[in-house]
Amino acid sequence: MKDRLLGIATLTAFTAALYLAFMFAPTEATMGDVQRIFYLHVPAGITSYVAFLVVGVGSIAFLATRNAKWDRLAYCSAEVGVVFAAANIAMGMLWAKPVWGIWWTFDARLTLQLLLALIFVAYLMVGAYISDASRRAPIQAVVGILGSADVPINYLAIRIWRTQHPSPVIAGGEGSGLDADMGVTLAVAAAAVGLLYVYLLRMRLAVERTRHDVEHLEHAAAES
Amino acid sequence: MMDAPAIQAEGVAKTYGRFSALRGVSMTLEAGAFLTLFGANGAGKTTFLKIVATLARPTHGRLRVGGFDAAERPEEVRRRIGFLSHNTGVYRDLTPLENLRFYSRLYGRDDGDPALEALLERVGLEDRRHDAVRTFSRGLLQRVGLARVMLHRPALLLLDEPHTGLDARAVAILNAMLDEAVEGGRTVVVTTHDLELGLRAATRVEILDRGRIVYSGSGDADGARAAYDRHIRREAAP
Amino acid sequence: MKPIAALVLKDLAIELRRKETVVSMAMFGLLVMVIFAVALQSATLATEGDPINNAAADLWVALTFAGVLGLNRSLAIDLDNDALQGLLLAPVGRGALFVGKVLSNFLFMLLAAALVLVLFVVFNNLVLDGRLLWVVLLTVLGTFGFSGVGTILAMVASNTRMREVMLPILQIVLTLPMIMSAVGATASVLGDGNPGTLFVELVVAFDIIFFVVSYLVFEYVVEE
Numbered sequence: 019m020k021d022r023l024l025g026i027a028t029l030t031a032f033t034a035a036l037y038l039a040f041m042f043a044p045t046e047a048t049m050g051d052v053q054r055i056f057y058l059h060v061p062a063g064i065t066s067y068v069a070f071l072v073v074g075v076g077s078i079a080f081l082a083t084r085n086a087k088w089d090r091l092a093y094c095s096a097e098v099g100v101v102f103a104a105a106n107i108a109m110g111m112l113w114a115k116p117v118w119g120i121w122w123t124f125d126a127r128l129t130l131q132l133l134l135a136l137i138f139v140a141y142l143m144v145g146a147y148i149s150d151a152s153r154r155a156p157i158q159a160v161v162g163i164l165g166s167a168d169v170p171i172n173y174l175a176i177r178i179w180r181t182q183h184p185s186p187v188i189a190g191g192e193g194s195g196l197d198a199d200m201g202v203t204l205a206v207a208a209a210a211v212g213l214l215y216v217y218l219l220r221m222r223l224a225v226e227r228t229r230h231d232v233e234h235l236e237h238a239a240a241e242s
Numbered sequence: 243m244m245d246a247p248a249i250q251a252e253g254v255a256k257t258y259g260r261f262s263a264l265r266g267v268s269m270t271l272e273a274g275a276f277l278t279l280f281g282a283n284g285a286g287k288t289t290f291l292k293i294v295a296t297l298a299r300p301t302h303g304r305l306r307v308g309g310f311d312a313a314e315r316p317e318e319v320r321r322r323i324g325f326l327s328h329n330t331g332v333y334r335d336l337t338p339l340e341n342l343r344f345y346s347r348l349y350g351r352d353d354g355d356p357a358l359e360a361l362l363e364r365v366g367l368e369d370r371r372h373d374a375v376r377t378f379s380r381g382l383l384q385r386v387g388l389a390r391v392m393l394h395r396p397a398l399l400l401l402d403e404p405h406t407g408l409d410a411r412a413v414a415i416l417n418a419m420l421d422e423a424v425e426g427g428r429t430v431v432v433t434t435h436d437l438e439l440g441l442r443a444a445t446r447v448e449i450l451d452r453g454r455i456v457y458s459g460s461g462d463a464d465g466a467r468a469a470y471d472r473h474i475r476r477e478a479a480p
Numbered sequence: 481m482k483p484i485a486a487l488v489l490k491d492l493a494i495e496l497r498r499k500e501t502v503v504s505m506a507m508f509g510l511l512v513m514v515i516f517a518v519a520l521q522s523a524t525l526a527t528e529g530d531p532i533n534n535a536a537a538d539l540w541v542a543l544t545f546a547g548v549l550g551l552n553r554s555l556a557i558d559l560d561n562d563a564l565q566g567l568l569l570a571p572v573g574r575g576a577l578f579v580g581k582v583l584s585n586f587l588f589m590l591l592a593a594a595l596v597l598v599l600f601v602v603f604n605n606l607v608l609d610g611r612l613l614w615v616v617l618l619t620v621l622g623t624f625g626f627s628g629v630g631t632i633l634a635m636v637a638s639n640t641r642m643r644e645v646m647l648p649i650l651q652i653v654l655t656l657p658m659i660m661s662a663v664g665a666t667a668s669v670l671g672d673g674n675p676g677t678l679f680v681e682l683v684v685a686f687d688i689i690f691f692v693v694s695y696l697v698f699e700y701v702v703e704e
Binding site for chain 3 (some may be wrong): 033045081124129132133136137139140143144145148149152153156157159160161163164167168171172174175176178179
């Protein structure tokens with residue numbers, strides 16, 4: 019029931035966000051309509067950060083408590099986070115091509131996002147390639163912790179680079195600042211993407227819980 | 243710590259993913275005993291020894307070794323045990339003497355070469371103490387492992403299937419060392435599925451079957467034999 | 481023809497089931513591209529248009545690959561004949577085992593790095609002056625950070641089915657921010673004699689953070 023409501027809320031928020039992005043928000047002065055991708059591009063990026071933060075927290079909590087639910091939370095969040103990071107990168111490319119004339123450049127922000135996605139792809143690969151079921155969880159948690167520790171360092175390393183990518187428009191320095199209507203649109207879109215993350219994460223966790231229960235039952239059946 | 247039981251296990255359980263290797267093993271083993279742990283393959287013998295040796299963490303249950311809690315004071319436990327399995331834990335690129343020197347330092351001991359050479363003599367390796375272990379047969383390798391395990395004079399010896407793959411000479415050396423250890427007041431735990439080797443010196447017999455203790459008795463041969471027939475021969479029968 | 485087709489089909493069927501070889505090769509290829517691009521970019525951004533840039537990037541890519549090979553071999557010493565079990569049985573903390581292994585990895589890498597550095601000087605016709613002292617110091621710092629996290633990652637990789645390829649994948653993704661900064665510092669110091677405080681600080685921060693975090697989580701990688 020809760021999931022249903024959440025699904026409906028996500029769908030509603032997305033519909034509203036798309037309406038605002040395409041019909042309500044003003045056309046950006048220099049870039050034109052292509053700038054509208056911004057309303058999904060930025061929330062997807064931010065949400066992927068949140069998802070990776072959850073991986074770190076879940077990994078630490080798992081090692082501290084040995085409760086399998088934290089392990090599931092960590093790797094499910096990593097999966098969803100990688101999808102969001104990939105969406106963020108793909109949308110960025112779609113935006114960069116008309117505006118900068120290129121799909122990709124090893125610019126600071128782009129590289130940062132690529133590295134974050136790769137860290138957590140590697141994290142998922144570790145989990146997939148460990149055959150011993152009892153050792154997978156702690157080892158994957160260790161990689162989750164190391165990966166999360168790398169996030170701020172990556173950020174700092176890249177801060178030292180100069181960047182072609184626009185600096186954050188919200189609360190940025192001179193010349194930045196977002197039109198009020200654009201701000202509303204971004205906020206709604208961010209809420210929609212955030213809800214989508216929670217929804218996907220819950221769905222993914224439900225699948226894992228069911229898998230866990232089925233294995234438990236199979237095991238119990240095999241023994242009796 | 244001679245007065246504390248060598249092993250005190252309460253409901254020790256271990257699951258590997260979906261597989262339950264141990265389902266609640268409780269036992270108290272008094273110091274100075276010679277316990278033989280029988281069980282078919284997969285009965286949980288190795289898992290139990292690994293947990294006692296602090297190599298594996300139990301999923302449930304508590305364990306004390308020589309009075310020390312294995313979860314809280316693992317290093318104290320490790321100081322008091324010698325664990326030998328099919329893995330001898332020796333470096334094949336080093337000679338037996340170099341291996342013993344290394345382990346002696348790792349255990350914070352300062353055994354001089356004469357003491358280490360004497361130990362190699364006891365396992366019958368005095369002639370090969372300067373050869374790289376890489377060139378050794380299974381039996382010789384196991385003897386280096388035995389020397390490594392005896393090096394720090396552990397109060398509790400845990401030997402997982404120690405007789406497997408040994409030649410007659412190595413079996414004789416092994417048995418002599420075990421008898422000597424028990425005479426010296428140490429506790430010995432041996433796992434095997436060979437009835438005669440297991441009953442040879444046992445003062446205590448336990449039988450594990452699918453993760454549970456199904457028989458627990460003294461070293462009295464008839465009772466143990468009957469239980470062995472019931473629980474292990476049955477498995478082996480077609 | 482039939483036996484040949486059978487051989488190929490057998491491999492295809494297995495790979496379709498496991499999806500390991502192609503995925504890990506692709507990931508490795510992607511990372512090699514990324515590390516080259518990022519290293520060159522770091523060097524270029526540190527000093528504009530100086531030919532020494534490529535040399536600095538070259539040095540650190542060489543050290544990275546040499547290091548990964550060394551880490552795999554060094555752990556193999558302990559995995560051969562499962563000697564590791566003997567270490568785990570000794571009455572020393574897991575932390576001490578970790579530090580010991582880091583130091584020997586560090587030593588091995590330094591010896592190899594010394595040789596690489598000599599060739600670096602010759603190939604790039606560098607003058608022996610104070611700048612080279614900085615390069616040596618940066619190499620020592622970078623190598624230490626690399627060995628710290630590399631020791632635990634080698635252990636992680638050894639638990640996976642794809643040991644040979646998982647170690648470089650994990651090692652490259654996680655050390656990239658340090659490599660970027662080390663390249664930046666090397667290029668700067670070779671350019672104008674000033675390594676750039678921020679770059680050096682970041683390398684040191686990486687060394688400390690990853691040594692401490694790896695030390696704390698090492699026990700979870702070796703437990704059963």
